[in-house]
Amino acid sequence: MTMDRRDTDESPHPGILRKKGFEFGFDPEACAACAGRCCSGDPGRIWVSEGEIAKISRFLGIHPVDLVHTCLYRVDGRLSIREVPADDGFRCLFLESGRPARCAVYPVRPRQCRTFPFWDRYRGRGRLLAEECPGIRNPD
Numbered sequence: 001m002t003m004d005r006r007d008t009d010e011s012p013h014p015g016i017l018r019k020k021g022f023e024f025g026f027d028p029e030a031c032a033a034c035a036g037r038c039c040s041g042d043p044g045r046i047w048v049s050e051g052e053i054a055k056i057s058r059f060l061g062i063h064p065v066d067l068v069h070t071c072l073y074r075v076d077g078r079l080s081i082r083e084v085p086a087d088d089g090f091r092c093l094f095l096e097s098g099r100p101a102r103c104a105v106y107p108v109r110p111r112q113c114r115t116f117p118f119w120d121r122y123r124g125r126g127r128l129l130a131e132e133c134p135g136i137r138n139p140d
């Protein structure tokens with residue numbers, strides 16, 4: 001899950017994305033050598049909104065109802081992308097393996113994916129996150 005630059009702040013270091021309130025930076029170039037570790041591993045939720053469902057189904061050329069039935073599941077009244085078993089646990093249904101791994105819906109991926117790694121749960125936990133994501137910079 002790589003960030004969109006429009007979701008970040010200016011960085012004094014070219015190429016390194018920063019976001020106010022986060023102690024670490026993120027280098028999107030690292031994704032080129034990664035197997036999609038942010039889209040696989042422990043099971044989790046990949047939330048999608050109605051607007052995102054419309055965009056993804058249009059991108060894939062399928063009806064939104066079919067997308068919901070085949071690729072999503074409902075949890076606590078919300079919809080999440082299904083995961084499938086992978087070597088390191090589970091991976092998002094849309095993650096195609098390889099180096100770099102490829103997201104089959106990358107141009108229309110959900111906001112949750114676009115804003116990684118600047119999630120509230122990682123605030124102050126850059127060092128821990130750096131063990132998972134090779135793109136984390138200056139986690140101190």
Ligand code: SF4
Nearest residue numbers: 039092094095103113
């Ligand atoms: S939708 Fe794409 S970016 Fe988001 S978790 Fe799935 S493979 Fe990763």
